[in-house]
Amino acid sequence: MNDSVRRRGRPARLSQDAILLVAQEIVESGGIDALTMRAVAERLSSSPMAIYRHVRDKDELLLLLLDRVAATLERPELPADPRQRLIVLWRFLHDELAAHPWVVGVLAGGDLAGRSILWLVEEILQAFLACGLTAEQAGAAYRTVWQYTVGVLTIRIAMARTTSDLDRPTFQTAMIAAADPGQTPAIAAFAGEWPHAFDNYDFGLNALLDGLIRRP
Structure with a gap:
C-alpha cells in the first residue's frame, strides 16, 4: 500500500475546533449528560487522552461551547426607551x-x-x-x-x-x-x-x- 492510500485512511488531525464541533453535535442531540470525553473521542476515532491535550476537562469544554454559541449571536436592534x-x-x-x-x-x-x-x-x-x-x-x-x-x-x-x-x-x-x-x-x-x-x-x-x- 502506498503512502497516499495510508494517509487517506488515517483519522483527521485533532484540533480544538474539531473537538468543539463534535461536542456541540453531542449536546444538541443528547444534552450535557451525553457529553463525555470518551464520547467525543469515539466520534473522532481518537482516544480520551488525545482530547485532554486540547481541552483540560469537561468544564472547560462546556465553557468553550458556551462561547462558541454566544459568538454566533447577532445582536438585536435596541429601542431608545x-x-x-x-x-x-x-x-x-x-x-x-x-x-x-x-x-x-x-x-x-x-x-x-x-x-x-x-x-x-x-x-x-x-x-x-x-x-x-x-x-x-x-x-x-x-x-x-x-x-x-x-x-x-x-x-x-x-x-x-x-x-x-x-x-x-x-x-x-x-x-x-x-x-x-x-x-x-x-x-x-x-x-x-x-x-x-x-x-x-x-x-x-x-x-x-x-x-x-x-x-x-
Missing part, C-alpha cells in the same frame, strides 16, 4: 436559549458562563439603571427576571421531552379537562387549555418588569 430595551433583550435571550436547550442546563447547573455573552448582561443592567434603579436594585432585578426565564425554559424543555414520548394527552391536561365545575369552577373554565409559562412568557415578563421598575 429603556423598558422596551429590556423587553427586546430578555425576549432575545429567551429565544436563543430555547433554541439551545443544553445551554439552559449548563447555566442553571453551576457557575459556568461564556465571556462572549457579557455584552447582553451589560445591556440589561444598563437598561435597568436607565429605568431609575440603583446598581443594587438593577442587579437584583436582573437575577429576578433571569430566574423566571430559566424556570420557564426548564419546564418547557422537560415537558417537550415528556410529551414527545406520549401518544395521549398529558396527565395534567386530562386532569384539567375532567375538573368538576361545581367544586373547582376556575380550573374547569380552562377546559383543558391550562396556560403554561412558556406559552405566555411575555405576560410574565411584562408583569415582572412593571413591578421591578415601579419599585421606589
Whole structure:
C-alpha cells in the first residue's frame, strides 16, 4: 500500500475546533449528560487522552461551547426607551436559549458562563439603571427576571421531552379537562387549555418588569 492510500485512511488531525464541533453535535442531540470525553473521542476515532491535550476537562469544554454559541449571536436592534430595551433583550435571550436547550442546563447547573455573552448582561443592567434603579436594585432585578426565564425554559424543555414520548394527552391536561365545575369552577373554565409559562412568557415578563421598575 502506498503512502497516499495510508494517509487517506488515517483519522483527521485533532484540533480544538474539531473537538468543539463534535461536542456541540453531542449536546444538541443528547444534552450535557451525553457529553463525555470518551464520547467525543469515539466520534473522532481518537482516544480520551488525545482530547485532554486540547481541552483540560469537561468544564472547560462546556465553557468553550458556551462561547462558541454566544459568538454566533447577532445582536438585536435596541429601542431608545429603556423598558422596551429590556423587553427586546430578555425576549432575545429567551429565544436563543430555547433554541439551545443544553445551554439552559449548563447555566442553571453551576457557575459556568461564556465571556462572549457579557455584552447582553451589560445591556440589561444598563437598561435597568436607565429605568431609575440603583446598581443594587438593577442587579437584583436582573437575577429576578433571569430566574423566571430559566424556570420557564426548564419546564418547557422537560415537558417537550415528556410529551414527545406520549401518544395521549398529558396527565395534567386530562386532569384539567375532567375538573368538576361545581367544586373547582376556575380550573374547569380552562377546559383543558391550562396556560403554561412558556406559552405566555411575555405576560410574565411584562408583569415582572412593571413591578421591578415601579419599585421606589
